[in-house]
Amino acid sequence: MDELKLAMEEHMEQMVDLIQKFTAELRSGFGPAYDNFIGFFHAVDWKEPWLMCLLGFYIVLLSVTIFSRRHVNFHMGLFLLALSGIYFAERLNRFLGEHWKSFATQNYFDPHGIFLSTIWSGPLLIIAMIILINTLFSLCHLIVQWKRAELRHRARLSHKKEN
Structure with a gap:
């Protein structure tokens, strides 16, 4: 004890x-x-052209994501592209680490991929989450529409049986 x-x-x-x-x-x-x-x-030198182009790419991608929010199939394609970009981030980091002198003033691409994860994968994950949340809202709206149609159909059937 x-x-x-x-x-x-x-x-x-x-x-x-x-x-x-x-x-x-x-x-x-x-x-x-x-x-x-x-x-x-x-x-980070944020005035480097490749970083400014990357920022512009994310602004365009976010705008396309927001303005196409009603097109679920298109969103699924964007979602898969964003996740593919995240999947290939390690290979991209290795490639950019080998060729950084041709486009950057310093080597941002460490072997662990911290910089690329922050600059590349982070925004893609945020956009993928926006798409996922929008898809969930669209599915909830679709379920509500389906249930309303089912209730209307049942009401019509019960009305026909009474007559």
Whole structure:
């Protein structure tokens, strides 16, 4: 019985330590994450032509996504293209890392792909999530229309049986 009590006390001490560490991280706030973001933002030369073209590409892709929100089949194609772009990001990072001198002033393409994941895959994931959310709303709307049509059909059938 004493062993069980001792084990419970040790477990409680571990839980208290975990909670204290967690609350200490929460108290520090978003300061460290903000500092990392600002450091990343200032480390990149955003006036490079290829980065400006990439930004323009995302603006066009987001505009096409928003303006074609009623075309579910087109959205599925865009969704698959966005996910394909994310899938091939590792190969793209390797290729761009080998040829960075022909289009960039510095090598942004590290072996782990952090830069490309942030600049390439991140926005594509956001656009894919927008498409997915829009598709879910479209499906909910379609289910409501189908159920209304089913209820109207049942009402017509019951009306015919009464006559």
